Amino acid sequence: MAAETATSLKRGLAILLALEGGELGVTRIAELVAREKSQVSRSLKVLAEQGLVERDPATLAYRLGWRLFALAAAAGNQRLVAAAPARLRELVRSFGEGAHLSVLQGSGVLTVASESPPHAVQAVGWVGRIVPAGCTSAGYALLSDHDRRDLASFMPDAAFRRKHPQAPQSADELCERLLAARARGYALANEEFEPGLVAVAAPVRDFQGRIVAAVNVSAPSFRFALRLDEAGAQVRTVADDLSRALGWESKRRAQDASQSASMLA
Known part of the structure; x- marks a missing residue:
């Protein structure tokens, strides 16, 4: 009986693998x-x-079938939560600034994991805090696959008018920031969320290539502005590594580059 069960299981797994291509x-x-x-x-x-x-x-x-994708998504979430803290600590050691993992929550960005340098003094922690997606580096990273039509319905222009003057003031302006982030490979926010605060972020993708999270580093402009490009490249590396842990293939990056131009149409 045990041998028959094992044979049936192997046959079922072989069938699932055969269907991987369609x-x-x-x-x-x-x-x-x-x-x-x-x-x-x-x-x-x-x-x-x-x-x-x-x-x-x-x-x-x-x-x-749907259940296989649900299982894969659940496994991905568990792997991401388990793998992220160590990678965030790497960023903290490299730059001496806070590093965070965020997800999209409605039209906002929710921080789900955060690591800070030992010397940091924070009155308010980032974990559990929701900030606007339309004026933060993590928000730009999380929205970077959206086109103009998506953004117009997701965040109408009226939603931008209460933001800081440096932030995008319309869906069109936000789309331009997202295009720049896609071309660069990471997003930048230069005093767009808060005066004196700069940040970089990169998207984390799941096994289907969907953006499910963002990794970012933020710090005061006076001590971090000159390191944004360096930090952006490393944040992108960390985000890509986490994406691969979720089953994402790097060939997606080549597709992203060709899709960026079409978003201008």
Whole structure:
């Protein structure tokens, strides 16, 4: 019985791996996993019952199911939370400034992890704090895949008028900041959220290439302004490493560059 169960499990895993490249019919799946078509059909039925595969009613082909993506997303969140603190501490050691991990929360940015240098004196911590996405480096990084249409619906122009004068005053202006961030590989905020405060940030992507978080370093302008490019490059490296831990492939970066120009249209 145990041997039969192990064989069934291996067959199911082989089928899931075969579907990694897209939809396939039963016959093709059977060829790829070197199993009888009847065996593959039975395995597909069990996998479909658990939501691990889905069958297209029109083509009758199978594809990976919603539950598999949900499991992958949950695993990614756990890996990110586990891996981020050590990488944030690396940034703190490199620059002597606070480093943070943030996620998008509505039209704001929520800090979920933060590391500070030993000498730091903070009246208010960043963890749990929500700040506007439209005037912060982390917000620019988190929104960097949005185009003009997305931004116009996500943050109407009226939402910008209460921000600091250095911050974008419209969706069009914000889009220009995002284009610059995409071309550079990291986002910059120069006294746009708060006078005297500068920051850099880079996006963290999941296994599907979606932006799920941002890594950023922020500090007073008088001691950090001359290190922004250096910090931006290192923040990008950390964000890319975290992305790879979530299954993101670096080939996505080449696609990002070609997509940046289309956002101007």
